Amino acid sequence: MKTATLTREEVREDLYPSRGGLKGNIVPRKHPAVWASDSAQPPLDRSLVEQYQRDGFLVLRDLFTPEEVANLQAELDRLRHDAQSMERPEVITEKGTRQVRSIFKVHALSAVFARLAADQRLAGLAAYLLGDQVYLHQTRMNYKPGFHGKEFYWHSDFETWHTEDGMPLPRALSISVSLTDNTPHNGPLLVIPGSHKHYVVCEGETPEDNYQMSLQAQETGVPSDENLARLAAQGGLVDTAGPAGSVLIFDCNLMHGSNSNITHLPRSNAFFVYNALSNAVEAPFCNQAPRPEFVATREAISPLTIRSNQAEDFRPA
């Protein structure tokens, strides 16, 4: 009898199904947050690794010197000034205004942020936690300008990166470097501790070219109010406010969001998304075409060469 020859696509199992005709639900995560082998030497205190495993995030405040932060802030200002005149897809403006909301693929637009993304203190930590070589799945500068910076509603990044980018497993993490003070008032990232251990199935079909709306205001891949309330009742709510130079490491599946910024103080953070090389994106798990390269690296997947930077490496060109 002729055996069926199924293609890789047909045999591929979706371990984290979401959207489509599914009902909203909360299911257990099937994989760890820390993939490091027990024999690997952690680059930070083991108690912090255990805290990350438990909570799904860590805030570190003393990774960069004031001179390094000042140089990064100069590059932030240079990029923001240039972005205002850029007509390119990587520059996302706030809905209804010309204010720059995000600049994607910032590692390709700025040699300074490319060096920062490859810094041992960030990429080295990501490689340890993910137990593999890493590559940059996505990088972005979120400006959240004063008065006009709009919110990022509650979501799990992994739900989007799995469903729309074809990221197989939750073996990725984000590192956010605050380049302006993140105060309790100007829209710091809010997280639900421990929520990374639960996968929230979202309802609804993924629209065509969804990224053209979702990067301004995410409406698909958003948990139900009921499921958000259940997660928050269990884990609480924490803001990740901290002075410029603070670093937030968070698991790809941690439930997070941030409020709009009506203060005069911009909340500008650089975000670097590290994916394990063994977890490279495949075809999307939704019935849409893959998202463009500036939102999800697909064509140029190569292991990151980790660097030891000095302050002068962050001086704008």
Ligand code: 6CS
């Ligand atoms: O769709 C994405 O990849 C982007 N959206 C959000 C709200 N967070 C992750 C990422 O920046």
Ligand code: FE
């Ligand atoms: Fe996000």
